[in-house]
Amino acid sequence: MSTRTASPISPDVSPMVSMDMITKTFPGVKALDEVKLDLYPGQVTALVGENGAGKSTTVKILTGIYQPNGGTIRIDGDPISFASPNDAAKAGITAIHQETVLFDELSVAENIYIGHAPRTRFGLIDTAQMHRSAAKLLADIGAPFSSHTQLRDLGIANKHLVAIARALSVDARVVIMDEPTAALSHKEIEELYELVEALKSQGKAILFISHKFDEIFRIADRYTVFRDGAFVGDGRIDDISEGDLVTMMVGRSVDQIFPQSDHDIGDEVLKVVGYEHPTEFADINFSLNKGEILGFYGLVGAGRSEFMQALFGITKPSKGVCRVNGDIKVIRSPADAVSNGIVYVPEDRGKQGAVIGLPIFQNITLPSLSKTSRRGFLKLAEEFKLAREYSQRLDLRAASLDQDVGNLSGGNQQKVVIAKWLATQPQVIILDEPTKGIDIGSKAAVHEFMSELAAQGLSVIMVSSEIPEIIGMSDRVIVMRDGRIATELTKDELSPETLVRHAAGITPDGAAA
Amino acid sequence: MTDATQTRHVPDRLNSRAARIFKSWEALLLAVAIAIFVINSFASPYFLSAWNLSDATFNFTEKAMIAFAMALLIISGEIDLSVASIIALASTAMGLALQYGAGTPELVIIGLTVGVLCGAFNGFFVTVLGLPSIVVTIGTMSLFRGISFIILGDDAFRGYPSSFSWFGQGYIYWVFTVEMLLFVIIAIIYGVLLHKTNFGRAVYAIGNNPTGALFSGIRVQRVKFVLFLLTGLMSGIAAICLTSRLGSTRPSIATGMELEVVTMVVLGGVNILGGSGTIPGVVIAAFVMGLVTFGLGLLNVPGIVMSIFIGLLLIGVIALPRLWAMASARRKS
Amino acid sequence: QDDVRIAIVVKALGIGFFEAAAEGAEEAAAELGNVEIIYTGPTDTTAEGQIEVINALIAQQVDAIAISANDTDALVPALQRAMQRGITVISWDSGVAPEGRQLHLNPSSNALIGNMIIKLAADHLPDGGEVALLSATTTSTNQNIWMEEMNKVMGDYPGIDVVATVYGDDLADKSYREATGLMQSYPDLDAIIAPTSVGIVAAAQAVVDAGKVGQVNVTGLGLPSEMAGAIESGASKSFAIWNPIDLGYSATMLAYELSQNGVEAAPGAEIPMGRMGNLTLDENNEGAMADPFVYDASNIDQFKSIF
Amino acid sequence: MTRFIPVRETILGGAILVLLLLISSRFAGFVAPSNLANVFNDTAPLIILALGQMVVILTRCIDLSVAANLALTGMAVAMINVAMPGLPIPVIIAIAVLLGAIMGAINGVLVWKLAIPPIVVTLGTMTIFRGIIFLISDGKWVNSHEMSPAFTDFPRMVLLGLPVLSWAAIITIILFGIMMARTQFGRSIFAVGGNPHAAVYTGIDVGRTQFWAFVVSGALAGLTGYLWVSRFAVAYVDIAGGFELEVVAACVIGGISIAGGVGSVGGAVLGAIFLGVVKNALPVVNISPFWQLAISGSAILIAVAFNARAGRTKGRIILKEAEATQ
Numbered sequence A: 001m002s003t004r005t006a007s008p009i010s011p012d013v014s015p016m017v018s019m020d021m022i023t024k025t026f027p028g029v030k031a032l033d034e035v036k037l038d039l040y041p042g043q044v045t046a047l048v049g050e051n052g053a054g055k056s057t058t059v060k061i062l063t064g065i066y067q068p069n070g071g072t073i074r075i076d077g078d079p080i081s082f083a084s085p086n087d088a089a090k091a092g093i094t095a096i097h098q099e100t101v102l103f104d105e106l107s108v109a110e111n112i113y114i115g116h117a118p119r120t121r122f123g124l125i126d127t128a129q130m131h132r133s134a135a136k137l138l139a140d141i142g143a144p145f146s147s148h149t150q151l152r153d154l155g156i157a158n159k160h161l162v163a164i165a166r167a168l169s170v171d172a173r174v175v176i177m178d179e180p181t182a183a184l185s186h187k188e189i190e191e192l193y194e195l196v197e198a199l200k201s202q203g204k205a206i207l208f209i210s211h212k213f214d215e216i217f218r219i220a221d222r223y224t225v226f227r228d229g230a231f232v233g234d235g236r237i238d239d240i241s242e243g244d245l246v247t248m249m250v251g252r253s254v255d256q257i258f259p260q261s262d263h264d265i266g267d268e269v270l271k272v273v274g275y276e277h278p279t280e281f282a283d284i285n286f287s288l289n290k291g292e293i294l295g296f297y298g299l300v301g302a303g304r305s306e307f308m309q310a311l312f313g314i315t316k317p318s319k320g321v322c323r324v325n326g327d328i329k330v331i332r333s334p335a336d337a338v339s340n341g342i343v344y345v346p347e348d349r350g351k352q353g354a355v356i357g358l359p360i361f362q363n364i365t366l367p368s369l370s371k372t373s374r375r376g377f378l379k380l381a382e383e384f385k386l387a388r389e390y391s392q393r394l395d396l397r398a399a400s401l402d403q404d405v406g407n408l409s410g411g412n413q414q415k416v417v418i419a420k421w422l423a424t425q426p427q428v429i430i431l432d433e434p435t436k437g438i439d440i441g442s443k444a445a446v447h448e449f450m451s452e453l454a455a456q457g458l459s460v461i462m463v464s465s466e467i468p469e470i471i472g473m474s475d476r477v478i479v480m481r482d483g484r485i486a487t488e489l490t491k492d493e494l495s496p497e498t499l500v501r502h503a504a505g506i507t508p509d510g511a512a513a
Numbered sequence B: 001m002t003d004a005t006q007t008r009h010v011p012d013r014l015n016s017r018a019a020r021i022f023k024s025w026e027a028l029l030l031a032v033a034i035a036i037f038v039i040n041s042f043a044s045p046y047f048l049s050a051w052n053l054s055d056a057t058f059n060f061t062e063k064a065m066i067a068f069a070m071a072l073l074i075i076s077g078e079i080d081l082s083v084a085s086i087i088a089l090a091s092t093a094m095g096l097a098l099q100y101g102a103g104t105p106e107l108v109i110i111g112l113t114v115g116v117l118c119g120a121f122n123g124f125f126v127t128v129l130g131l132p133s134i135v136v137t138i139g140t141m142s143l144f145r146g147i148s149f150i151i152l153g154d155d156a157f158r159g160y161p162s163s164f165s166w167f168g169q170g171y172i173y174w175v176f177t178v179e180m181l182l183f184v185i186i187a188i189i190y191g192v193l194l195h196k197t198n199f200g201r202a203v204y205a206i207g208n209n210p211t212g213a214l215f216s217g218i219r220v221q222r223v224k225f226v227l228f229l230l231t232g233l234m235s236g237i238a239a240i241c242l243t244s245r246l247g248s249t250r251p252s253i254a255t256g257m258e259l260e261v262v263t264m265v266v267l268g269g270v271n272i273l274g275g276s277g278t279i280p281g282v283v284i285a286a287f288v289m290g291l292v293t294f295g296l297g298l299l300n301v302p303g304i305v306m307s308i309f310i311g312l313l314l315i316g317v318i319a320l321p322r323l324w325a326m327a328s329a330r331r332k333s
Numbered sequence C: 001q002d003d004v005r006i007a008i009v010v011k012a013l014g015i016g017f018f019e020a021a022a023e024g025a026e027e028a029a030a031e032l033g034n035v036e037i038i039y040t041g042p043t044d045t046t047a048e049g050q051i052e053v054i055n056a057l058i059a060q061q062v063d064a065i066a067i068s069a070n071d072t073d074a075l076v077p078a079l080q081r082a083m084q085r086g087i088t089v090i091s092w093d094s095g096v097a098p099e100g101r102q103l104h105l106n107p108s109s110n111a112l113i114g115n116m117i118i119k120l121a122a123d124h125l126p127d128g129g130e131v132a133l134l135s136a137t138t139t140s141t142n143q144n145i146w147m148e149e150m151n152k153v154m155g156d157y158p159g160i161d162v163v164a165t166v167y168g169d170d171l172a173d174k175s176y177r178e179a180t181g182l183m184q185s186y187p188d189l190d191a192i193i194a195p196t197s198v199g200i201v202a203a204a205q206a207v208v209d210a211g212k213v214g215q216v217n218v219t220g221l222g223l224p225s226e227m228a229g230a231i232e233s234g235a236s237k238s239f240a241i242w243n244p245i246d247l248g249y250s251a252t253m254l255a256y257e258l259s260q261n262g263v264e265a266a267p268g269a270e271i272p273m274g275r276m277g278n279l280t281l282d283e284n285n286e287g288a289m290a291d292p293f294v295y296d297a298s299n300i301d302q303f304k305s306i307f
Numbered sequence D: 001m002t003r004f005i006p007v008r009e010t011i012l013g014g015a016i017l018v019l020l021l022l023i024s025s026r027f028a029g030f031v032a033p034s035n036l037a038n039v040f041n042d043t044a045p046l047i048i049l050a051l052g053q054m055v056v057i058l059t060r061c062i063d064l065s066v067a068a069n070l071a072l073t074g075m076a077v078a079m080i081n082v083a084m085p086g087l088p089i090p091v092i093i094a095i096a097v098l099l100g101a102i103m104g105a106i107n108g109v110l111v112w113k114l115a116i117p118p119i120v121v122t123l124g125t126m127t128i129f130r131g132i133i134f135l136i137s138d139g140k141w142v143n144s145h146e147m148s149p150a151f152t153d154f155p156r157m158v159l160l161g162l163p164v165l166s167w168a169a170i171i172t173i174i175l176f177g178i179m180m181a182r183t184q185f186g187r188s189i190f191a192v193g194g195n196p197h198a199a200v201y202t203g204i205d206v207g208r209t210q211f212w213a214f215v216v217s218g219a220l221a222g223l224t225g226y227l228w229v230s231r232f233a234v235a236y237v238d239i240a241g242g243f244e245l246e247v248v249a250a251c252v253i254g255g256i257s258i259a260g261g262v263g264s265v266g267g268a269v270l271g272a273i274f275l276g277v278v279k280n281a282l283p284v285v286n287i288s289p290f291w292q293l294a295i296s297g298s299a300i301l302i303a304v305a306f307n308a309r310a311g312r313t314k315g316r317i318i319l320k321e322a323e324a325t326q
């Protein structure tokens, strides 16, 4: 498979912003490794790459939130460095960040203008002027709410519109949009496209990050591809096909990576009937068999994690029954779930997974303490024995078992969390985005381990937003959209297009070629 | 990856036990305590006397009993500012029972029960209604003592039976008081509870990451509720000791003690934000505070001036290591 | 080298009345020659604070403790321990229950003070009127006894009506607020009686601030130096006090006699107090020092610079 | 989208009105304008301190040293007045504000630069400040007859029918109203407390904002220190002992969330007034003052339980139909 390299840049335009040899490391992770990125006036550059490729990190460097460990940023050819977000704003760079960086207690207008509100003669914030300008911005992007609304009263999509308005409120030369359409409806997305066109015609340089190929091909002029924190290539969008772009992005053929293990699929272990929640999900029915890997696919925000957490006893469903081995089980808390053999590896490792601050061995034994203790009294020797056993099984890389998990790399933290659950000898293991933010080596290890677990008769539910992972690992896939099951696909039916089509709710003819 | 030849051996521990102990906060605090002891024995000829040192323990034993339970509560990420008011209410309840002819056993039971009930009240607001404990206990701090004022007004309960005075005034053997014995027993119980049991492990897990602990199958709210009960129970025990020692009950009893208890806990190396701290640390902190106040008392230094020392100690022992780290970081770069 | 160490323990440090008493104690010490005075006390008026101070004094093996107590009962166990260790314990000004001390020195006879405070108010109300009491803490022994004594003689003052009793806790701001509250709740109030040196000053200030000088007369027990302004403004027509210097002096003398000269404190005993004469103990081992003295515009200037 | 729950401030204001009605049914004189003015005047120090505390709590900190700061500043200016009776009052006030601000800055620096938890810092400085008062005054009181008449008269001077003390509170309220609503600093305070992570994205320095919040709180404590000492015409070690908790209570009753980011000037002021009315009404309606503590404790509990219900965030909504019906 051929990897495209950079196509020649048209000689008549020089980049407005250019990043060169930018490196950024976090403890245990090299998020960016000598990448380059050029943005041209009046053009939309799409930055594409898998989850964790380093796209958002690039955005944060361009907006002065992170400082790079190496490399140069130039604006109009002059080197520049940003010590703080204010510096970047002064240089005319504005961004819609992937996560919402808004304030619930402030009004919409204030959210838009915080940090650069118009002032009166006395140096006070000119609220009247601020609301006038905000109202105009909101009208431009077709937002259906007033600038006086308290932000906390808005839904997710509308909050996103505020974030967009905020980015447009500064008279910027460079506009960055990190997955701006992820939370928007069809109509709002159309208005956003119009806006992008308008910005283009004003000669602004636009960086557009998206996982949706149809929109990339619709509005982008150029593309840049990152893979695992490294620059892969860039060029004009007209010069590349969708298939080639995917190949650049993934950089390898799917079947090379995913272990093909034969595991026998046995009897039904778990059956979920009519799970429902007032605001998060509805009408969830499926069953899971022994030794099966069941994939859950969906776009970010489809409600998969919320449902899994309900199954694990964190959130309370309003309706629904869950049967384990045919018996109805009431799961009111994670402790109940664990005692019924259902365990959950959450997607937010730092907050929900590992107990940072406790040493590795204590993390591993936390849910199994009843096994390693006698009448409630700890037995350290037993704990170390258990921790040693499972850290070896997962090939954990650490200095010692009494090291704080917080000092481990993301991949090794994930291994600790998985080890913690395997030590309880569960029947069903739910893995929510198990390889998110994990380096490529550990990723393969996790995949290999997952199929091994299935082979040993454990049932696995894998929630993933990565198409290759879903296709490569799953025996069966459930696609979720807007809190409901959109479809259920068998292994033979799996293809990237089908998955995306069901996840986004696009009719076959509407989908990109 | 189950291939044994490929797996690496991860050692259990990196540092020896001795090295860990030597580097700990407790070691630093112990050094401070010893220094204070030595300074005191030079500063006053009366310091090194068994009876005097025995009297000095009254300065901290009751506070320390509560401090142990408070340490667990703070490690779990909560706080209880109402402990002194629980003492007032428990003491008032005992005094009230006394008016109806209760004897020593009944008084003890009532003191403990009221303590536990107050703890349950706090625990209910925090764990069931999900309110921040600092606010709830600022409220109950006024409420509990307020009830005591309503019952007692400007009056006092007195005339506790002489057998009751054993708790706060009795001696076990020679200079060893009943309170000292209680202090030692409670310290051991809490030391074991926090450091040697599953419950203690859960407390640390909750303090470090309540969400993570919940996701690991720990019944977070239940553990927190128990911790509030324990803090109430300890306040009940302290109420018995203090009432017995004073021989009377006034609603203003133990005013301001909550802050001394919190100070003791924080001085003992417990992170006020939760997650870390040890019982030996709190024990040493109790002695440090007791020795400082007693030593300065022997020099007839007013209590308010002693509190400057305590305040400086509190900020100093946290600030100095950080300043040290900042300075050494600057030197390296 | 071997000085006799007498500890003067006061309700709280920094109160003018007690500072003056300490002066008297020093005077007695100078007269006796070989006495060292340890003037001490908590910074807030609590029994627990005094207990810690007492423990420290026991540890220093002082020869005598003379205490003005914040609580009649709560100090008893601590003081009993002091006595067991051979320390002479007396109380003065504000007493301790009999089992916690050898004797108690009242500044004046309680009955006399009780009568005095109501008489001071009544003298300026020939036609009767409403008066209110502003006390110190609810637990101050001496205040409570005086008010009791006052109630006993109320029959001698027909037409005088005690409408309320409030507590200022010997805190200036609280006393001020309580006094203000009294004037609001009882618009026809004629006098505020504050048998405490902190309360009387605060009440006088509150009367001035409320613009009720001439309408509400503040009286009670106060120090001339602190009350000079109130007499001048007319907020207070007269007040009484015994001499705190004499009180400190007498307490020291008594403590010395008991601890050094083997004098036994027993009902009926007469104990010498230097220039203040003898103290005669009643059946509770209590005795009174002298009569209170009344201060008004005619003599205030003479005393305000003394105490 | 309609708001089902009316604004917190309206409810609290309503509660105060109901309270006043109840009181007036037992004692009509209480609601006379002159008496209400007295109540307000009496509550003025609490209002001023509550506003300072509000700013600190909004940034996710807490200042337990305000009362000690007040007492130390009060003692310092009283002693300055005794030593230099001729010093004009504006100078005295400037000294008080400056001293208070310096103490606030000490708290702020420890929180900002050394990252020591605010509760530990202010617990420590609280005892240290109190101790320093004893050291500088030798434990002695400064009494009214030692202070200059100008010093004690200032807070009671009547301007347009109200004493200067009341005006100080009113001006502070107005300034804070403007500061919180109309200045960059004021809005940053909400941002820092509401979402510190996002505040960094918008270029707001969290630590620095917290530092300035402590300075503001300290400066107001200093100002109150002078007003307190001159109004009660006395200074001693223990003035305003335990007042810090009353100040925090006023904020909590006023709906300032201890978790930061939520609250308003109106809330803090009403919270303080609520406590002030309760405190002043009890003696008047012949409820024993011994009930006061229990009543204010219950008020705090009810207020937090209520505010927690009202302020419960909705969370994200995934189901389309669910969002539509919200």
Ligand SMILES: Nc1ncnc2c1ncn2[C@@H]1O[C@H](COP(=O)(O)OP(=O)(O)OP(=O)(O)O)[C@@H](O)[C@H]1O
Pocket: A026, A027, A029, A030, A031, A049, A050, A051, A052, A053, A054, A055, A056, A057, A058, A098, A410, A436, A437, A438
């Ligand atoms: N603050 C941080 N600390 C540690 N690691 C981080 C941090 N921020 C990002 N990373 C890591 O850096 C890598 C790149 O993350 P980044 O958010 O830039 O990915 P992305 O391309 O935006 O992915 P996505 O498409 O999921 O948004 C990931 O491995 C991530 O875990």
Ligand SMILES: Nc1ncnc2c1ncn2[C@@H]1O[C@H](COP(=O)(O)OP(=O)(O)OP(=O)(O)O)[C@@H](O)[C@H]1O
Pocket: A100, A156, A183, A298, A299, A300, A301, A302, A303, A304, A305, A306, A347, A348, A463, A465, D316, D318
């Ligand atoms: N609009 C939003 N407001 C607040 N948090 C959000 C929002 N969108 C996403 N998140 C958070 O970001 C994380 C990633 O979101 P994600 O889309 O995975 O949620 P999800 O509902 O579980 O959807 P998925 O089906 O993708 O798992 C989640 O932890 C979620 O809490």
Ligand SMILES: [Mg+2]
Pocket: A055, A056, A057, A098, A178
């Ligand atoms: Mg991203």
Ligand SMILES: [Mg+2]
Pocket: A301, A304, A305, A306, A347, A432, A433
């Ligand atoms: Mg998810």
